[in-house]
Amino acid sequence: MSRISAIASKRIQQEKKLLIPYLVAGDPDLPTTLALMQELVQQGADIIELGIPFSDPASDGPVIQRGVERALDGGTTLRDTLALVVQFRQGDTETGIVLMGYLNPIEIMGYENFAASAAAAGVDGVLVVDMPPAESTELHRRLADADIDTIYLVAPTTSADRAKDIAEACTGYLYYVSLKGVTGAAITDHEAIRESIESMRQLTDLPVVVGFGIKDNESALAMASVSDGIIIGSALVEQIAQLSGGDLEKPELPQCCAVIGEARSAIDSL
Amino acid sequence: MSEAPAGIEVGSVGFSGPDASGHFGPYGGVFVGETLIAAVEELALVYQDLSGNQDFWSEYDDELRHYVGRPSPLYFAERLTEAAGGARIYLKREDLNHTGAHKVNNTIGQALLAKHMGKSRIIAETGAGQHGVASATVAARLGLECHVYMGAEDIIRQAPNVYRMKLLGANVVSVESGSRTLKDAMNEALRDWATNVDNTYYIIGTVAGPHPYPQLVRDFQCIIGRETKQQSLETFGKLPDALVACVGGGSNAIGLFHPFLEDKQVAMFGVEAGGKGLETGAHAAPLSAGTPGVLHGNRTYLMTDGGGQIQETHSVSAGLDYPGVGPEHAWLKDLKRVNYVAATDSEAMDAFHKLTRLEGIIPALETSHAVAYAMDLARSMDADQTIVINLSGRGDKDIETVARLEGMKL
Numbered sequence: 001m002s003r004i005s006a007i008a009s010k011r012i013q014q015e016k017k018l019l020i021p022y023l024v025a026g027d028p029d030l031p032t033t034l035a036l037m038q039e040l041v042q043q044g045a046d047i048i049e050l051g052i053p054f055s056d057p058a059s060d061g062p063v064i065q066r067g068v069e070r071a072l073d074g075g076t077t078l079r080d081t082l083a084l085v086v087q088f089r090q091g092d093t094e095t096g097i098v099l100m101g102y103l104n105p106i107e108i109m110g111y112e113n114f115a116a117s118a119a120a121a122g123v124d125g126v127l128v129v130d131m132p133p134a135e136s137t138e139l140h141r142r143l144a145d146a147d148i149d150t151i152y153l154v155a156p157t158t159s160a161d162r163a164k165d166i167a168e169a170c171t172g173y174l175y176y177v178s179l180k181g182v183t184g185a186a187i188t189d190h191e192a193i194r195e196s197i198e199s200m201r202q203l204t205d206l207p208v209v210v211g212f213g214i215k216d217n218e219s220a221l222a223m224a225s226v227s228d229g230i231i232i233g234s235a236l237v238e239q240i241a242q243l244s245g246g247d248l249e250k251p252e253l254p255q256c257c258a259v260i261g262e263a264r265s266a267i268d269s270l
Numbered sequence: 271m272s273e274a275p276a277g278i279e280v281g282s283v284g285f286s287g288p289d290a291s292g293h294f295g296p297y298g299g300v301f302v303g304e305t306l307i308a309a310v311e312e313l314a315l316v317y318q319d320l321s322g323n324q325d326f327w328s329e330y331d332d333e334l335r336h337y338v339g340r341p342s343p344l345y346f347a348e349r350l351t352e353a354a355g356g357a358r359i360y361l362k363r364e365d366l367n368h369t370g371a372h373k374v375n376n377t378i379g380q381a382l383l384a385k386h387m388g389k390s391r392i393i394a395e396t397g398a399g400q401h402g403v404a405s406a407t408v409a410a411r412l413g414l415e416c417h418v419y420m421g422a423e424d425i426i427r428q429a430p431n432v433y434r435m436k437l438l439g440a441n442v443v444s445v446e447s448g449s450r451t452l453k454d455a456m457n458e459a460l461r462d463w464a465t466n467v468d469n470t471y472y473i474i475g476t477v478a479g480p481h482p483y484p485q486l487v488r489d490f491q492c493i494i495g496r497e498t499k500q501q502s503l504e505t506f507g508k509l510p511d512a513l514v515a516c517v518g519g520g521s522n523a524i525g526l527f528h529p530f531l532e533d534k535q536v537a538m539f540g541v542e543a544g545g546k547g548l549e550t551g552a553h554a555a556p557l558s559a560g561t562p563g564v565l566h567g568n569r570t571y572l573m574t575d576g577g578g579q580i581q582e583t584h585s586v587s588a589g590l591d592y593p594g595v596g597p598e599h600a601w602l603k604d605l606k607r608v609n610y611v612a613a614t615d616s617e618a619m620d621a622f623h624k625l626t627r628l629e630g631i632i633p634a635l636e637t638s639h640a641v642a643y644a645m646d647l648a649r650s651m652d653a654d655q656t657i658v659i660n661l662s663g664r665g666d667k668d669i670e671t672v673a674r675l676e677g678m679k680l
Contacts, residue, residue: 053579055448056454056565058460060461062447069448077578079577103564104565104574107563130301130303131301132302132304135301153303155303157305157307182464182465
């Protein structure tokens with residue numbers, strides 16, 4: 001069983017929800033990202049989605065775009081991101097790590113090299129935003145050979161037939177995009193999301209988690225109550241934007257990650 | 271031209287690309303976020319269904335004829351030919367189209383497509399502003415709401431075109447992210463599309479983006495090559511020996527080349543922006559000096575660094591200043607059907623002046639790259655051979671840039 005599946009099974013057994021924060025590797029710098037990841041675990045993260053910085057993040061809203069720009073200003077690369085996972089794994093073998101990003105850096109590194117390096121680093125899953133299943137055959141195979149889950153998105157615009165195919169291809173967890181738009185926009189139609197997730201459940205035994213647009217306890221509760229877990233990205237990256245970077249003994253790290261701790265408390269009350 | 275170019279069989283215009291899943295060999299494809307997949311799949315289906323739809327293609331032909339002013343002339347550049355000293359040089363006068371460039375062939379086609387699909391709102395990205403102006407123009411013509419995304423840097427550099435778009439009723443949105451140029455404008459347009467996918471049609475300005483854009487933009491631009499073929503036969507009784515066009519995203523080039531791809535005796539040259547020289551790295555020539563990768567919905571040659579980040583580009587001409595290129599060009603490069611070469615900023619500037627003084631035609635700086643290469647090429651050919659340059663746009667928009675580069679203030 002993959003680490004992600006084990007984490008999910010445990011949570012489901014406990015009748016708890018998965019809490020998955022997203023942050024960008026190297027935002028504002030790599031040592032701070034490592035400290036943030038450790039703090040996120042302290043505050044209740046089950047799995048961490050680690051963003052691979054890319055110059056053209058066309059599916060992201062302004063908050064994550066700026067996070068990516070901060071990481072790129074510091075020269076953070078895909079190799080740095082993998083090295084960060086190696087460092088994190090030295091102190092933590094429990095928390096799931098999913099790399100999330102765009103295809104070009106992976107394409108330039110080479111699929112085989114990437115899959116091997118990610119496996120060696122201790123990566124559990126990969127989500128490539130601009131690589132739908134039809135284009136992912138080879139990378140998916142390489143990742144599967146390396147025992148890494150390939151996670152796909154299902155959107156409000158995804159047809160029923162297509163959702164079925166995606167659910168069959170997907171491993172780890174199924175990522176339901178809560179809105180038409182980019183990361184960090186506002187969720188408007190809770191009832192439609194509930195219905196969509198219900199229909200996803202008919203298609204797959206994978207955990208179904210919701211992301212894009214969860215920014216406070218209210219939206220966290222609403223989305224967690226209809227799913228197996230929630231992803232919080234922009235609301236965290238907005239806090240990280242306030243950090244100064246450089247100082248590892250930062251007292252502000254717990255405050256920065258409080259949005260995750262509060263979400264943990266909120267969804268644990270369900 | 272006496273015969274109407276109506277009713278092309280979509281997807282059957284030769285050289286067998288793209289395949290059913292939108293690939294040109296290893297290039298092209300659909301690399302977009304899941305939210306947009308339904309929209310591009312719907313577009314591909316609708317476009318496929320339009321194959322042989324006489325009403326649609328007749329309306330398109332009618333717009334080209336009466337609104338754009340087609341066919342554009344194939345003009346013998348006698349003094350340019352003398353100056354080059356070799357093959358006879360003809361100019362396909364896309365600069366005489368309404369709005370002054372080939373761009374409108376595509377925007378009128380896509381705006382009709384938007385109308386056909388019942389979309390009331392169109393969006394577009396623009397670099398120099400030419401595609402933005404062409405989109406705003408057809409939006410005004412068809413009564414569609416229009417939003418144009420443009421990098422904040424480009425808005426400063428291209429103020430007259432910004433005002434032109436506003437006059438035409440478009441909303442120009444300043445893009446402050448990334449390098450604040452064309453590629454970032456395209457990212458922002460994709461974000462808008464994902465957000466407003468129900469009522470919005472995205473008019474991509476070149477033969478890039480996810481399938482079916484590279485195909486449909488090509489098909490709308492192929493009017494250039496079809497006319498050229500017929501006019502060549504009428505004017506000099508045979509096909510040209512060589513075709514030359516500038517390549518940024520590559521829409522004017524593919525429009526000229528595509529109808530000739532099966533004519534093996536016709537040599538083709540796509541001229542990229544060599545900037546300050548390929549060896550300096552300051553250029554916009556992914557086919558000449560880039561590597562395959564994935565950006566903006568398709569796999570193609572890109573200017574990317576060793577870590578996969580998209581690099582900033584440089585060209586004197588804003589319209590060529592893009593780090594990618596249409597996937598069909600990537601394929602034609604690998605197949606060696608088209609030769610991709612580069613002309614530098616200074617070679618383009620020289621050609622700009624030569625054509626202006628010798629023929630009384632002020633070319634766009636983009637087009638000047640093609641003129642520069644074609645003059646060298648002509649010199650290496652015989653006097654009984656012919657070259658057709660796609661004179662893709664007029665240079666009125668560039669006179670301030672040229673004056674500034676030469677130390678003059680207007």
